[in-house]
Amino acid sequence: xxxxxxxxxxxxxxxxxxxxxxxxxxxxxxxxxxxxxxxxxxxxxxxxxxxxxxxxxxxxxxxxxxxxxxxxxxxxxxxxxxxxxxxxxxxxxxxxxxxxxxxxxxxxxxxxxxxxxxxxxxxxxxxxxxxxxxxxxxxxxxxxxxxxxxxxxxxxxxxxxxxxxxxxxxxxxxxxxxxxxxxxxxxxxxxxxxxxxxxxxxxxxxxxxxxxxxxxxxxxxxxxxxxxxxxxxxxxxxxxxxxxxxxxxxxxxxxxxxxxxxxxxxxxxxxxxxxxxxxxxxxxxxxxxxxxxxxxxxxxxxxxxxxxxxxxxxxxx
Numbered sequence: 476x477x478x479x480x481x482x483x484x485x486x487x488x489x490x491x492x493x494x495x496x497x498x499x500x501x502x503x504x505x506x507x508x509x510x511x512x513x514x515x516x517x518x519x520x521x522x523x524x525x526x527x528x529x530x531x532x533x534x535x536x537x538x539x540x541x542x543x544x545x546x547x548x549x550x551x552x553x554x555x556x557x558x559x560x561x562x563x564x565x566x567x568x569x570x571x572x573x574x575x576x577x578x579x580x581x582x583x584x585x586x587x588x589x590x591x592x593x594x595x596x597x598x599x600x601x602x603x604x605x606x607x608x609x610x611x612x613x614x615x616x617x618x619x620x621x622x623x624x625x626x627x628x629x630x631x632x633x634x635x636x637x638x639x640x641x642x643x644x645x646x647x648x649x650x651x652x653x654x655x656x657x658x659x660x661x662x663x664x665x666x667x668x669x670x671x672x673x674x675x676x677x678x679x680x681x682x683x684x685x686x687x688x689x690x691x692x693x694x695x696x697x698x699x700x701x702x703x704x705x706x707x708x709x710x711x712x713x714x715x716x717x718x719x720x721x722x723x724x725x726x727x728x729x730x731x732x733x734x735x736x737x738x739x740x741x742x743x744x745x746x747x748x749x750x751x752x753x754x755x756x757x758x759x760x761x762x763x764x765x766x767x768x769x770x771x772x773x774x775x776x777x778x779x780x781x782x783x784x785x786x787x788x789x790x791x792x
Contacts, residue, residue, distance in 0.1 A: 513603030531635030
């Protein structure tokens with residue numbers, strides 16, 4: 476158990492970076508044509524949930540190393556001097572080595588920024604690198620902002636993120652777009668806030684310790700959904716088609732000034748698309764809070780997504 480705690484997710488992180496390095500070597504060694512590295516970096520960024528699990532366990536891993544060192548002199552001697560290079564006799568402590576992935580998170584963020592800054596907008600690598608940068612930035616914000624705003628419990632050092640996604644919550648009869656985070660000890664719901672082109676923040680709306688969470692797996696037909704002014708999805712879709720047609724006509728008639736002249740239609744499109752995102756999900760997921768007997772209602776787009784959330788919560792209880 477102590478070994479698993481100390482080396483939690485190390486094997487997975489090693490495999491991830493070994494595969495990433497292999498991909499880069501293959502691309503660089505390929506003769507002829509442009510060397511495109513954007514996709515491997517994007518795939519690396521998409522696997523950053525592994526870092527989330529490692530970071531949430533990091534403090535506990537260090538505490539376990541210290542505890543084992545205090546209780547076992549032989550263990551302390553081994554982990555105090557781990558030789559990395561036999562020729563230079565370079566060595567580090569186990570604590571230093573465990574800090575390497577922590578430092579790698581910030582280093583990766585800087586690498587993505589540097590790569591993107593040096594890549595022209597028209598280059599094929601620009602889009603996947605920008606996607607990777609946004610994923611990394613969102614990961615850092617999720618880890619830092621949400622975890623810091625949750626209550627400080629005695630087991631916070633053990634906290635790790637298990638699942639997260641955008642979801643529609645029914646609040647006072649109105650649908651609201653939320654970001655739901657499932658940790659191994661608490662479930663938290665936050666409002667996503669865009670602060671600029673590449674900056675985001677989260678406003679924590681509520682949280683429930685997992686021990687107080689109950690799941691209503693089957694929607695009760697007797698429970699009425701008190702939804703105020705539900706959107707007419709068919710009408711929203713018709714409006715979307717109409718605005719897209721208007722935008723296309725505006726662009727066709729405006730020549731070189733097309734982008735600026737179509738701004739009002741793009742704003743309308745964005746608003747209608749937001750309405751559709753809120754209105755479309757129709758599968759109900761209800762969570763109960765045993766501490767105050769309140770029920771929270773969510774809408775999801777697929778039965779698969781609903782089942783994934785239910786299974787993830789039940790697996791932690």
